[in-house]
Amino acid sequence: xxxxxRLSDFLGKYMAWIVLAVAxxxxxxxxxxxxxxxxxxxxQSLTNVLLGVIMFGMGMTLELNDFKIVFSRPKDVLIxxxxxxxxxxxxxxxxxxxLNLDSGLAVGLVLLGTCPGGTASNVMTYLAKGDVPLSxxxxxVSTLLAPLLTPLLTYVLAGQWVEVNMLTMLLSIxxxxxxxxxxxxLMHRLAGDAVKQFDKVLVxxxxxxxxxxxxxxxxxxxxxxxxxxxxxxxxxxxHNWLGFGVGWLFARLLGLETAKKRAISIEVGLxxSGLAVGLxxxxxxxxxxxPAAVATVAHQISGSVLANIYASMPLEKQESRKAMPELEAxxxxx
Numbered sequence: 001x002x003x004x005x006r007l008s009d010f011l012g013k014y015m016a017w018i019v020l021a022v023a024x025x026x027x028x029x030x031x032x033x034x035x036x037x038x039x040x041x042x043x044q045s046l047t048n049v050l051l052g053v054i055m056f057g058m059g060m061t062l063e064l065n066d067f068k069i070v071f072s073r074p075k076d077v078l079i080x081x082x083x084x085x086x087x088x089x090x091x092x093x094x095x096x097x098x099l100n101l102d103s104g105l106a107v108g109l110v111l112l113g114t115c116p117g118g119t120a121s122n123v124m125t126y127l128a129k130g131d132v133p134l135s136x137x138x139x140x141v142s143t144l145l146a147p148l149l150t151p152l153l154t155y156v157l158a159g160q161w162v163e164v165n166m167l168t169m170l171l172s173i174x175x176x177x178x179x180x181x182x183x184x185x186l187m188h189r190l191a192g193d194a195v196k197q198f199d200k201v202l203v204x205x206x207x208x209x210x211x212x213x214x215x216x217x218x219x220x221x222x223x224x225x226x227x228x229x230x231x232x233x234x235x236x237x238x239h240n241w242l243g244f245g246v247g248w249l250f251a252r253l254l255g256l257e258t259a260k261k262r263a264i265s266i267e268v269g270l271x272x273s274g275l276a277v278g279l280x281x282x283x284x285x286x287x288x289x290x291p292a293a294v295a296t297v298a299h300q301i302s303g304s305v306l307a308n309i310y311a312s313m314p315l316e317k318q319e320s321r322k323a324m325p326e327l328e329a330x331x332x333x334x
Contacts, residue, residue, distance in 0.1 A: 008200035011207040015300060022211050023297045026218035027226075033219035036212070047216055048172075048278050050209040052180040057202045058119050059184020062140070069137035076131075076256070080138040080264045083250045085149050087268055088113040091242045093157045099235055103161040104287025105228070109235055112276045112291050114153040116142035119206075121270040124303040128310035130262030138267045143181065146272075147173040150279070162283055169279055176278055210296070213274050217293035224290060236294045240302050243269030262310045269306070270299050 011018065026033045039046045070077055092113030096106035117139045125135035150173060151166040158164060218225065225232065247268030251261040276292035 004204065005200045008204040008207075011204055015207055015210075018207075018211055019214050019297055019300045022215045023218050026215045027222050030219035030222040033212075033215035037216040037220060045278070045281065047213055047274070047281075048176050050213050051176045051274050051278055053209050054119065054206050054274065055177050055180035056184040056187075057206045059181035059186075060188050060202055062181075062185050062188065067140070069133050070141060073134065073137070076134050076260060077137045077141055079251070079254060079256070080134060080267055081141050081145065083247050083264055083268050084117055084138065084142050085114075085145070085153065087246045087250065088239070088243050088271060089153045089157055091246070092239055095235055095239055095242070099231065101231070101235060102228075102287060104283075104285035105232060105235065105290060107158045107162050107283060107285070108276070108280055108288040108291035109239060110158040111150075111154055111279055111288065112236070112271055112273060112295055113239065114150045114157070115272045115276045115279075116146040116150070117267045118270045118272045118274075118299065120300065120303055121267045124266050124270065124307045125263045127304075127307035128262045128266060129259065129315060130266060130310065131257075131259040132263070134260055135263040135267050138263070142267075143177060143272075146275075147178060162285070162288075165282065168282060172279060172282070173275070177275065210274065213277065214293075214296045217277050217289065217296050221286065221290050221293050224287065225294075228287075228290070229294075232290050232294050233298070236291050236298050237302070240269055240295070240298060243271075244302075244306055258315050266303065266306060266310075270303050271295060273299055 037046060041049045089110065090113075092109045095101075096109050101109065119139060122132060122135045122139060126132050147170050151164070151169040154169065155164040155166050244265050248261050248265035250268075251264040256264070273292045273295035277289055277296065280289035280292055
Protein backbone atom coordinates (compact mmCIF):
# COMPACT_ATOMS: atom_id res chain seq x y z
CA UNK A 1 0.00 0.00 0.00
CA UNK A 2 2.97 2.33 0.63
CA UNK A 3 3.99 1.93 -3.00
CA UNK A 4 0.47 2.87 -4.13
CA UNK A 5 0.53 5.94 -1.88
CA ARG A 6 3.90 7.06 -3.22
CA LEU A 7 2.79 6.45 -6.81
CA SER A 8 -0.42 8.39 -6.20
CA ASP A 9 1.52 11.32 -4.72
CA PHE A 10 3.93 11.28 -7.66
CA LEU A 11 1.12 11.25 -10.24
CA GLY A 12 -0.70 14.06 -8.47
CA LYS A 13 2.41 16.22 -8.09
CA TYR A 14 3.63 15.89 -11.67
CA MET A 15 0.25 15.49 -13.40
CA ALA A 16 0.66 18.49 -15.73
CA TRP A 17 4.04 17.22 -16.97
CA ILE A 18 2.70 13.68 -17.39
CA VAL A 19 -0.25 15.00 -19.38
CA LEU A 20 2.11 17.02 -21.59
CA ALA A 21 4.37 14.00 -22.13
CA VAL A 22 1.45 11.75 -23.06
CA ALA A 23 0.10 14.40 -25.44
CA UNK A 24 3.52 14.69 -27.13
CA UNK A 25 3.78 10.89 -27.40
CA UNK A 26 0.30 10.73 -28.93
CA UNK A 27 1.28 13.30 -31.55
CA UNK A 28 4.49 11.49 -32.49
CA UNK A 29 3.14 7.91 -32.20
CA UNK A 30 -0.65 8.15 -32.47
CA UNK A 31 -1.19 4.49 -33.33
CA UNK A 32 -1.10 3.26 -29.71
CA UNK A 33 -3.81 5.52 -28.29
CA UNK A 34 -5.79 5.35 -31.55
CA UNK A 35 -6.02 1.58 -30.96
CA UNK A 36 -6.88 2.11 -27.28
CA UNK A 37 -9.69 4.48 -28.29
CA UNK A 38 -11.34 1.68 -30.24
CA UNK A 39 -11.95 -0.33 -27.06
CA UNK A 40 -15.60 -0.65 -26.05
CA UNK A 41 -16.86 -1.57 -22.59
CA UNK A 42 -20.44 -2.83 -22.48
CA UNK A 43 -21.05 -1.01 -25.75
CA GLN A 44 -19.72 2.29 -24.39
CA SER A 45 -16.64 4.12 -25.63
CA LEU A 46 -13.62 3.92 -23.34
CA THR A 47 -13.66 7.74 -23.07
CA ASN A 48 -17.16 7.69 -21.59
CA VAL A 49 -16.29 4.81 -19.28
CA LEU A 50 -13.20 6.60 -17.94
CA LEU A 51 -15.21 9.81 -17.51
CA GLY A 52 -17.67 7.78 -15.47
CA VAL A 53 -14.77 6.43 -13.37
CA ILE A 54 -13.54 9.99 -12.71
CA MET A 55 -17.05 11.16 -11.77
CA PHE A 56 -17.52 8.10 -9.53
CA GLY A 57 -14.26 8.97 -7.79
CA MET A 58 -15.49 12.53 -7.33
CA GLY A 59 -18.71 11.21 -5.79
CA MET A 60 -16.72 8.95 -3.47
CA THR A 61 -14.94 11.99 -2.00
CA LEU A 62 -18.14 13.94 -1.33
CA GLU A 63 -19.70 14.10 2.11
CA LEU A 64 -22.94 15.66 3.32
CA ASN A 65 -20.94 18.61 4.64
CA ASP A 66 -19.84 19.37 1.09
CA PHE A 67 -23.46 19.93 0.09
CA LYS A 68 -24.11 22.29 3.01
CA ILE A 69 -22.28 25.15 1.31
CA VAL A 70 -25.08 25.31 -1.25
CA PHE A 71 -27.49 26.19 1.56
CA SER A 72 -25.14 28.05 3.90
CA ARG A 73 -23.59 30.24 1.18
CA PRO A 74 -26.11 30.20 -1.69
CA LYS A 75 -25.16 33.71 -2.85
CA ASP A 76 -21.50 32.81 -3.40
CA VAL A 77 -22.34 29.57 -5.23
CA LEU A 78 -25.00 31.31 -7.35
CA ILE A 79 -22.56 34.07 -8.34
CA UNK A 80 -19.94 31.49 -9.28
CA UNK A 81 -22.30 29.33 -11.34
CA UNK A 82 -23.78 32.39 -13.05
CA UNK A 83 -20.27 33.40 -14.08
CA UNK A 84 -19.52 29.82 -15.21
CA UNK A 85 -22.51 29.51 -17.54
CA UNK A 86 -22.31 33.02 -19.02
CA UNK A 87 -18.63 33.96 -19.38
CA UNK A 88 -17.40 30.70 -20.91
CA UNK A 89 -20.25 29.96 -23.37
CA UNK A 90 -20.45 33.58 -24.59
CA UNK A 91 -16.66 33.89 -24.64
CA UNK A 92 -16.40 30.76 -26.80
CA UNK A 93 -19.07 32.02 -29.20
CA UNK A 94 -17.45 35.45 -29.58
CA UNK A 95 -13.98 33.94 -30.08
CA UNK A 96 -15.32 31.51 -32.69
CA UNK A 97 -16.85 34.46 -34.56
CA UNK A 98 -13.89 36.79 -34.06
CA LEU A 99 -11.31 34.22 -35.17
CA ASN A 100 -13.57 33.05 -38.01
CA LEU A 101 -13.11 29.42 -37.00
CA ASP A 102 -14.11 26.52 -39.19
CA SER A 103 -17.64 25.38 -38.28
CA GLY A 104 -16.38 22.17 -36.65
CA LEU A 105 -13.86 24.03 -34.50
CA ALA A 106 -16.47 26.67 -33.63
CA VAL A 107 -18.90 23.99 -32.42
CA GLY A 108 -16.14 22.30 -30.43
CA LEU A 109 -15.12 25.56 -28.72
CA VAL A 110 -18.73 26.42 -27.84
CA LEU A 111 -19.29 22.89 -26.54
CA LEU A 112 -16.20 23.25 -24.34
CA GLY A 113 -17.51 26.57 -23.06
CA THR A 114 -20.92 25.19 -22.14
CA CYS A 115 -19.54 22.31 -20.05
CA PRO A 116 -19.38 22.58 -16.23
CA GLY A 117 -16.25 23.25 -14.20
CA GLY A 118 -13.57 20.57 -14.18
CA THR A 119 -12.71 18.59 -11.05
CA ALA A 120 -9.07 19.74 -11.27
CA SER A 121 -10.26 23.23 -10.32
CA ASN A 122 -10.67 22.18 -6.68
CA VAL A 123 -7.04 21.13 -6.38
CA MET A 124 -5.87 24.24 -8.24
CA THR A 125 -7.93 26.45 -5.92
CA TYR A 126 -6.28 24.82 -2.91
CA LEU A 127 -2.83 25.40 -4.39
CA ALA A 128 -3.82 29.03 -5.09
CA LYS A 129 -4.87 29.55 -1.46
CA GLY A 130 -8.39 30.23 -2.64
CA ASP A 131 -11.78 29.41 -1.15
CA VAL A 132 -11.82 25.61 -1.58
CA PRO A 133 -15.34 24.99 -0.15
CA LEU A 134 -16.71 27.51 -2.67
CA SER A 135 -14.82 25.79 -5.49
CA UNK A 136 -16.20 22.38 -4.47
CA UNK A 137 -19.71 23.83 -4.21
CA UNK A 138 -19.46 25.43 -7.65
CA UNK A 139 -18.17 22.22 -9.23
CA UNK A 140 -21.03 20.23 -7.71
CA VAL A 141 -23.78 22.66 -8.66
CA SER A 142 -22.49 23.37 -12.19
CA THR A 143 -22.16 19.62 -12.77
CA LEU A 144 -25.73 19.01 -11.55
CA LEU A 145 -26.98 21.84 -13.79
CA ALA A 146 -25.05 20.55 -16.82
CA PRO A 147 -27.69 18.08 -18.10
CA LEU A 148 -30.03 21.04 -18.67
CA LEU A 149 -27.75 23.99 -19.37
CA THR A 150 -25.06 22.35 -21.53
CA PRO A 151 -27.49 21.04 -24.21
CA LEU A 152 -29.57 24.25 -24.09
CA LEU A 153 -26.60 26.62 -24.41
CA THR A 154 -24.98 24.46 -27.09
CA TYR A 155 -28.25 24.46 -29.05
CA VAL A 156 -28.62 28.25 -28.78
CA LEU A 157 -24.99 29.20 -29.50
CA ALA A 158 -23.82 26.43 -31.86
CA GLY A 159 -27.11 25.71 -33.64
CA GLN A 160 -26.14 27.97 -36.55
CA TRP A 161 -23.23 25.65 -37.42
CA VAL A 162 -24.63 22.19 -36.67
CA GLU A 163 -27.83 20.41 -35.70
CA VAL A 164 -27.85 19.83 -31.93
CA ASN A 165 -29.92 17.00 -30.46
CA MET A 166 -30.60 18.33 -26.97
CA LEU A 167 -32.24 15.13 -25.67
CA THR A 168 -29.35 12.91 -26.77
CA MET A 169 -26.86 15.26 -25.15
CA LEU A 170 -28.89 15.44 -21.94
CA LEU A 171 -29.06 11.65 -21.66
CA SER A 172 -25.32 11.35 -22.32
CA ILE A 173 -24.49 13.77 -19.50
CA UNK A 174 -26.85 11.98 -17.10
CA UNK A 175 -25.26 8.64 -17.99
CA UNK A 176 -21.63 9.75 -17.89
CA UNK A 177 -21.79 12.33 -15.08
CA UNK A 178 -24.81 12.23 -12.78
CA UNK A 179 -25.26 8.47 -12.41
CA UNK A 180 -21.57 7.80 -11.53
CA UNK A 181 -21.51 10.74 -9.06
CA UNK A 182 -24.71 9.51 -7.39
CA UNK A 183 -23.26 5.98 -7.20
CA UNK A 184 -20.05 7.35 -5.65
CA UNK A 185 -21.94 9.40 -3.06
CA LEU A 186 -24.06 6.35 -2.18
CA MET A 187 -20.97 4.15 -1.88
CA HIS A 188 -19.33 6.72 0.40
CA ARG A 189 -22.48 6.89 2.49
CA LEU A 190 -22.74 3.10 2.85
CA ALA A 191 -19.04 2.24 3.23
CA GLY A 192 -18.06 5.27 5.31
CA ASP A 193 -14.57 4.98 6.83
CA ALA A 194 -13.68 1.97 4.68
CA VAL A 195 -13.67 4.26 1.61
CA LYS A 196 -11.13 6.63 3.16
CA GLN A 197 -8.53 3.86 3.14
CA PHE A 198 -8.61 4.00 -0.65
CA ASP A 199 -8.36 7.78 -1.10
CA LYS A 200 -4.90 7.50 -2.66
CA VAL A 201 -6.08 4.74 -4.99
CA LEU A 202 -8.96 6.96 -6.14
CA VAL A 203 -6.52 9.78 -6.89
CA UNK A 204 -4.25 7.43 -8.83
CA UNK A 205 -7.11 5.93 -10.85
CA UNK A 206 -8.52 9.39 -11.64
CA UNK A 207 -5.13 10.72 -12.81
CA UNK A 208 -4.49 7.65 -14.96
CA UNK A 209 -8.00 7.97 -16.42
CA UNK A 210 -7.40 11.64 -17.28
CA UNK A 211 -4.03 10.85 -18.86
CA UNK A 212 -5.56 8.04 -20.94
CA UNK A 213 -8.38 10.34 -22.10
CA UNK A 214 -5.78 12.93 -23.14
CA UNK A 215 -3.96 10.31 -25.21
CA UNK A 216 -7.18 9.11 -26.82
CA UNK A 217 -8.20 12.70 -27.60
CA UNK A 218 -4.91 13.75 -29.16
CA UNK A 219 -4.01 10.59 -31.13
CA UNK A 220 -6.98 10.47 -33.57
CA UNK A 221 -6.56 14.21 -34.16
CA UNK A 222 -2.77 14.18 -34.55
CA UNK A 223 -2.81 15.01 -38.27
CA UNK A 224 -5.44 17.71 -37.87
CA UNK A 225 -3.47 19.19 -34.97
CA UNK A 226 -0.42 19.40 -37.21
CA UNK A 227 -2.36 21.42 -39.80
CA UNK A 228 -4.79 23.43 -37.63
CA UNK A 229 -2.92 23.19 -34.36
CA UNK A 230 -1.81 26.80 -33.92
CA UNK A 231 -5.30 28.22 -34.48
CA UNK A 232 -6.92 25.67 -32.16
CA UNK A 233 -4.31 26.15 -29.44
CA UNK A 234 -4.69 29.94 -29.71
CA UNK A 235 -8.47 29.75 -29.48
CA UNK A 236 -8.45 27.36 -26.51
CA UNK A 237 -5.80 29.32 -24.61
CA UNK A 238 -7.55 32.66 -25.23
CA HIS A 239 -10.83 31.13 -24.05
CA ASN A 240 -9.14 29.64 -20.99
CA TRP A 241 -7.43 32.85 -19.87
CA LEU A 242 -10.52 34.89 -20.74
CA GLY A 243 -12.36 32.75 -18.19
CA PHE A 244 -9.65 33.29 -15.58
CA GLY A 245 -9.55 37.04 -16.12
CA VAL A 246 -13.23 37.85 -16.53
CA GLY A 247 -14.14 35.43 -13.72
CA TRP A 248 -11.82 37.32 -11.37
CA LEU A 249 -13.10 40.70 -12.58
CA PHE A 250 -16.72 39.55 -12.17
CA ALA A 251 -16.06 38.53 -8.57
CA ARG A 252 -14.20 41.78 -7.90
CA LEU A 253 -17.05 43.92 -9.25
CA LEU A 254 -19.37 42.17 -6.79
CA GLY A 255 -17.00 43.00 -3.92
CA LEU A 256 -16.01 39.42 -3.04
CA GLU A 257 -12.97 38.62 -0.89
CA THR A 258 -9.64 37.68 -2.46
CA ALA A 259 -9.96 33.94 -1.68
CA LYS A 260 -13.39 33.89 -3.31
CA LYS A 261 -12.12 35.80 -6.34
CA ARG A 262 -9.39 33.21 -6.82
CA ALA A 263 -11.84 30.31 -6.51
CA ILE A 264 -14.29 31.81 -9.01
CA SER A 265 -11.51 32.76 -11.42
CA ILE A 266 -10.09 29.22 -11.47
CA GLU A 267 -13.47 27.51 -11.46
CA VAL A 268 -14.72 29.58 -14.40
CA GLY A 269 -11.54 29.15 -16.46
CA LEU A 270 -11.14 25.37 -16.05
CA UNK A 271 -13.78 23.39 -17.91
CA UNK A 272 -14.63 19.69 -17.85
CA SER A 273 -12.82 19.12 -21.15
CA GLY A 274 -13.14 15.34 -20.88
CA LEU A 275 -16.93 15.67 -20.90
CA ALA A 276 -16.68 17.94 -23.95
CA VAL A 277 -14.65 15.25 -25.75
CA GLY A 278 -17.30 12.64 -24.97
CA LEU A 279 -20.15 14.88 -26.13
CA UNK A 280 -18.29 15.88 -29.31
CA UNK A 281 -18.70 12.31 -30.51
CA UNK A 282 -22.35 13.12 -31.27
CA UNK A 283 -21.30 15.31 -34.19
CA UNK A 284 -20.14 13.90 -37.52
CA UNK A 285 -17.36 16.46 -37.98
CA UNK A 286 -14.21 15.14 -36.23
CA UNK A 287 -12.95 18.73 -35.79
CA UNK A 288 -15.60 19.21 -33.09
CA UNK A 289 -13.47 17.20 -30.66
CA UNK A 290 -10.28 19.14 -31.35
CA PRO A 291 -10.73 22.13 -28.98
CA ALA A 292 -11.60 19.82 -26.08
CA ALA A 293 -8.63 17.58 -26.92
CA VAL A 294 -6.30 20.58 -26.74
CA ALA A 295 -8.00 21.80 -23.55
CA THR A 296 -7.33 18.50 -21.75
CA VAL A 297 -3.64 19.44 -21.93
CA ALA A 298 -3.78 23.25 -21.86
CA HIS A 299 -6.05 23.51 -18.82
CA GLN A 300 -3.79 21.35 -16.67
CA ILE A 301 -0.81 23.57 -17.46
CA SER A 302 -2.57 26.94 -17.23
CA GLY A 303 -4.32 25.95 -14.01
CA SER A 304 -1.00 25.08 -12.38
CA VAL A 305 0.60 28.32 -13.61
CA LEU A 306 -2.25 30.51 -12.35
CA ALA A 307 -2.39 28.67 -9.02
CA ASN A 308 1.31 29.41 -8.49
CA ILE A 309 0.81 33.07 -9.40
CA TYR A 310 -2.09 33.43 -6.96
CA ALA A 311 -0.22 31.53 -4.22
CA SER A 312 2.66 34.00 -4.44
CA MET A 313 0.28 36.90 -3.77
CA PRO A 314 -0.65 37.46 -0.10
CA LEU A 315 -4.17 37.17 1.29
CA GLU A 316 -5.46 39.77 3.70
CA LYS A 317 -4.60 38.74 7.27
CA GLN A 318 -8.17 38.18 8.45
CA GLU A 319 -9.04 36.34 5.29
CA SER A 320 -5.95 34.14 5.53
CA ARG A 321 -6.75 33.14 9.11
CA LYS A 322 -10.31 32.26 8.12
CA ALA A 323 -9.45 30.41 4.94
CA MET A 324 -6.49 28.26 5.95
CA PRO A 325 -8.30 25.79 8.28
CA GLU A 326 -10.76 25.10 5.47
CA LEU A 327 -7.95 24.66 2.98
CA GLU A 328 -6.06 22.27 5.26
CA ALA A 329 -9.20 20.20 5.84
CA UNK A 330 -9.78 20.01 2.10
CA UNK A 331 -6.17 19.03 1.47
CA UNK A 332 -6.40 16.24 4.03
CA UNK A 333 -9.51 14.95 2.27
CA UNK A 334 -7.90 15.18 -1.17
